Amino acid sequence: MTTTPPAAGRPILFRGATVLSMDPAIGVLEGGDLLVRGERIEAVGRDLPAPADAEVIDASGGILMPGMVDTHRHMWQTALRGFGADWTLSQYFVFYYLNWGKIFRPEDIYAGNLASAVEALDAGVTTTVDWSHGLWTPEHGDAAVEALRAVPGRWVLAYGNLLGAPWEWADSAEFRAFVDRHFTTRDDRFGLQLAFDVTGDANFPERGAFEAARELDLAVTTHAGVWGATGDDGIRLMWEHGFMRPDVTYVHACSLSEDSYQRIAASGGSVSLATESEQSAGQGYPPSWRLRRHGIPVSLSMDTSVWWSADLFSAMRATLSADRSREHLEAHADNETVAHNRLRAEHVVEWATMGGAKALGLDEVIGSLTPGKKADVVLLHNDRSPAMFPILHPYGHVVFQAGRGDVHTVLVNGEVVKYRHELVGVDLAAARSAVASTVDYARGEIGEPDWAACLSPEIPSAEPIANPYTYAEYRGEGVAVRGAGDGG
Structure with a gap:
């Protein structure tokens, strides 16, 4: 192996x-080869001749696999x-919507995006949707x-502005000028x-944002389906006004009827699961167990590094575990047991690759190691790790x-x-320096007490549950214990 x-x-x-x-037509190949020429995969098989x-x-x-696809990450x-490791939703x-979201300058958006982009490639995530809702000016x-x-x-920039009304900024001259500056021509790189939420307001003010998306x-x-924030009313309004289309991605989709x-299923839309987020923040129980029953396409995402990890290994593992936990809980509630797991390791690997590609309309371009597709390829190989051998169940090993x-x-x-565990052509030092500047700035703006x-965050006090098996009168110093020092 070259160095x-x-x-x-x-x-x-x-x-x-x-x-x-x-790729179902190719499947899993043990002792397999893959040839890349230029931008594309030329051949997959065994004993391929070397040019x-x-x-x-x-x-x-x-293990050789397609590059992973994250369909929802707040990179900034x-x-x-x-x-925010100990935050609630x-x-x-x-923090972001009410107090401090507006302190972030364009250079802070740059710093967060740069660090996140480098981190994604390092973890084998070759395609990322930047759910960028901190863009409160075009300069951001x-x-x-x-x-x-x-x-x-x-990359896919999902342009958003958490501090503005989407029906206003999406239709503004400033946003249209931004699109003209950067997206006159579009490609698969x-x-x-558009990234915005639907509150369920009966007047459906988000109509203007959907119309802008359609026009552009x-x-x-x-x-x-975020508990207490976006729910069934938003879905109903989208449906009634004709804006539920196959190219809509519903992030989380937990607290829905x-x-x-x-x-969602009838419209052909897909759901981006961010299981670590959903388990921790409280959007609702990760809904993969319900999505499967409706045949809704699924992709995976990591949400934000301000809380959680930023790799899809964590996403796959958390998603499979959450789905199986729910299956067990449902079975136990009926005094039954689970005899066979419905969701398999192969399925969540598919969600992390082809699932994301399909959600982005890129499944003819990436998502599988198919000859003719663009060569987004990840090799998992680590001779220093005792956990990387033997490889008996390849999908399970990945997860x-x-x-x-x-x-x-x-x-x-x-x-x-990236090659031999080292990034190639990426200035990690520049990313570290930019992030350090943002941390210093944000800390100064927020102030040390805040x-x-x-x-x-403060931990609320809670009274412990009374325990009938605790006998306080037998505790404390000087209490004789039967059998201790009395010959008994």
């Missing part, structure tokens, strides 16, 4: 991997990584674009969506055994962006 990254422009042949193609000028990567003992918040809303949007274009991944031929992504799930530290090589569009209060 330097493959030279640009030369074919790349991965040799001897366990190939998870995510004379090919760079050959020994992938034996590793990455500069405050982990800051309401504390998140208070310009900064988001600049950061994403600086990192060689595949950098896309645009843009998909919509919306936080739906059966009727709302039926409408329950592997992690971001096992990502050996990453290709985006045929370009090597910074400390946000970092460590």
Whole structure:
């Protein structure tokens, strides 16, 4: 195995991997090869002949899979990584929507996006939807674009403004000028969506934002089924006004009625699950167990690094575990037991790859290791890890055994962006410096008392449940204990 990254422009042949193609016609290949030429996958099979000028990567003992797709990540918040680890959803809303969202400057959007983009590639996430709802001026949007274009991944900017009314900003001259600046031509490397939520107001003010999306031929992504914020009324209004279309992504979709799930299924829309978020923040129980019953397409996402991890290994693991937990709870409530798991490891790997590609309308381009598709490829290979052998159940290994530290090589569009666990052509030092500046600035703007209060929210007091088996009169110093020192 070579120690330097493959030279640009030369074919790349991965040799001897366990190939998870995510293509039903190819399936899983043990001891499989994959040949990349230019931007595309040229061949998948066993014992492929190596072109004379090919760079050959020994992938034996590793797993080769498509690049993963995250369909909902608030990348701009990455500069405050982990800051809200103990927040509830309401504390998140208070911090960003009410108190501090407007302190973030364009350069802070840039810093968060840059760090998040680098982190995504490092973890094998080759396509990310930047759910960028911190763009309260066009200059903030310009900064988001600049950061994403600086990192060689595949991106979709979901433009949003949590401090503004979507029916106003989506139809403004300033936003149209932004679109003209950056998206006159569109390609599969950098896309645009509209990101906004539907509150359920009977007047349906969001109509204007949907009409703007339709006029600009843009998909919509919306936080739906978030307990106490967006619910069935929003879904009903979208349905009644004709805005539930196949290109709408419903993020979370937890706290919804059966009727709302039926409408999503009938319209051909998809749901982006962010299970770590849903389990922790309180949007509702992760709904994969309900989505499966309605046949609703699913993709996976990580939401925000201000709370949670930012890799899809965590998303796959959490989603599979949450789904199975719910199956067990439902069965136990009926005094039954689960004899067979319905959701399998293969399914969540599919959601993390082809599921995301389909949600973005890119399934003819990426999402599987199919000859002719763009070469977004991830090699999991780590001889230093005792958890990377043996590989007996490849899908299960990806979900329950592997992690971001096992990502050996990453290709985006045929370009090597990570090799032998090291990023290639990415200025990590610049990202660290930008983030450090944002942290210093934000901390100064917020002030030390509020910074400390946000970092460590107060824990409400709670009375313990009375225990009838606790006998306080037998506790304390000087209480004789039968059998101690009395010969008994």
